[in-house]
Amino acid sequence: MSDIGARFRALHRRGDPFLLVNAWDAGSARMMESMGAQAVATTSAGHAFSMGRVDGGTLSRDEALAHAQTLAAAVNVPVSGDFENGFAEAPDTVAETIRLADKAGLAGCSIEDTALPAFNSYGFDLAVERIRAASAAARALPRDFVLVARADGVMLGQYDLDEAIRRIRAFEEVGADCVYVPAPPDVDALRRVVASVSIPVNVLAAGRFASLSRTEFAEMGAARLSVGGALSRVAYGAAIKTTRGMLGGDFTGLTRVAGEPEIETLLTRNGGDEDA
Numbered sequence: 001m002s003d004i005g006a007r008f009r010a011l012h013r014r015g016d017p018f019l020l021v022n023a024w025d026a027g028s029a030r031m032m033e034s035m036g037a038q039a040v041a042t043t044s045a046g047h048a049f050s051m052g053r054v055d056g057g058t059l060s061r062d063e064a065l066a067h068a069q070t071l072a073a074a075v076n077v078p079v080s081g082d083f084e085n086g087f088a089e090a091p092d093t094v095a096e097t098i099r100l101a102d103k104a105g106l107a108g109c110s111i112e113d114t115a116l117p118a119f120n121s122y123g124f125d126l127a128v129e130r131i132r133a134a135s136a137a138a139r140a141l142p143r144d145f146v147l148v149a150r151a152d153g154v155m156l157g158q159y160d161l162d163e164a165i166r167r168i169r170a171f172e173e174v175g176a177d178c179v180y181v182p183a184p185p186d187v188d189a190l191r192r193v194v195a196s197v198s199i200p201v202n203v204l205a206a207g208r209f210a211s212l213s214r215t216e217f218a219e220m221g222a223a224r225l226s227v228g229g230a231l232s233r234v235a236y237g238a239a240i241k242t243t244r245g246m247l248g249g250d251f252t253g254l255t256r257v258a259g260e261p262e263i264e265t266l267l268t269r270n271g272g273d274e275d276a
Contacts, residue, residue: 005144008078008107011038012146012178012200017214017222020202022082024050024232026074031266033075039107041080042068045229049236055229057116061087061097069104078107080146082228086111089122091133098137098147108146110180110202113167114156121158127151128170135175148202149176155183165196172197178223183207187220194221206230 011018021037023029024046032040045055047067053059059067064083072079081101086094094111101109111134113127114120122130131149138145149171153159161184168179180202181193190209194201200223203209207230217225242253 003143004078004105005107005141005146008039008080009144009146009177011078012223014200014221014223015218017203017217017225019205019214020080020224020226022046022227022229022231023071024229024235026070027267028232028235029071029079030074031263033077034266034269037077039078039080040071040075041110041226042071042082043229043232044082044084046232047082049229049232056119057084059084061100065100065104068101068106072105079105080148081106081109083109084112085114085116086130086134089115089126089130091126091130094130095133095137098134098145099141102138102141102143102145107144108148108177110148110150112150112152114152114158119156119158121153121156124163124167124170127167128174131171131176132174135177138177139175146177147175148178148180150180150182152182154181154185161185161189161192165193168193168197172199178202180204182228187212191220200224202226204228 018038020039020041021032022041022043023032024043029040044059048055048058064081068079068081083097083101086097088094098109111131113122115122134147138147149168151164151167154161154164164181168181171179176199178200179197182204184190184193190203202224203217203222205217205225206227245253
């Protein structure tokens with residue numbers, strides 16, 4: 001079996017973005033792989049929803065690691081963990097999260113610069129030290145591991161785009177493999193983000209950017225596209241709409257379903273060759 005971390009790293013090419021599909025359970029991960037997804041990521045939001053919780057600091061590190069390990073065992077493609085703030089403020093503890101992610105069979109993970117559940121951005125120096133420690137831990141692993149450093153303050157209204165760019169440049173300097181600024185205000189801002197660093201940039205292809213095509217993301221230099229919790233919300237949205245209809249006496253929503261044979265085919269098809 002080839003080094004799954006190296007396979008994952010090879011997918012990250014600026015100007016040739018691959019789709020990192022965010023799954024919320026083993027079944028969704030396996031179906032995504034069967035449909036051709038080259039890699040899968042967890043989603044903290046989708047995972048939290050599936051456990052009856054809201055997103056943002058409600059999952060423990062043990063829960064997130066066990067969930068990610070279940071997804072990694074279900075597929076042959078690389079799996080990356082959405083590990084929020086690394087489940088700690090201290091750089092040493094974030095580094096330990098990286099080592100545990102590797103033991104869980106993951107090919108990479110993302111670390112945010114946000115204290116949870118308060119949703120307050122860490123100060124610049126601490127944010128950089130956390131990524132420095134995470135990067136050092138990743139480099140010391142026995143196999144390749146892709147570390148994504150997130151600057152979430154623009155999305156959360158904690159700081160402006162200039163500060164986000166300052167942070168991702170610093171993250172690049174201390175060893176991040178890929179950077180990510182979720183939900184910049186517009187396409188021009190997104191272009192600025194991508195152009196501000198030389199390493200791969202992850203783009204959230206959801207929300208205001210869902211109308212853009214892969215070609216447009218490629219032209220601006222993106223290396224990978226993820227959807228966060230959006231796909232899980234599509235699934236929950238269909239269930240909510242249909243259930244509201246049923247509670248009002250309308251069961252026609254149940255006619256708009258995937259056929260069981262199609263689901264069974266996707267769950268049992270060999271979606272990828274682990275020796276590829």
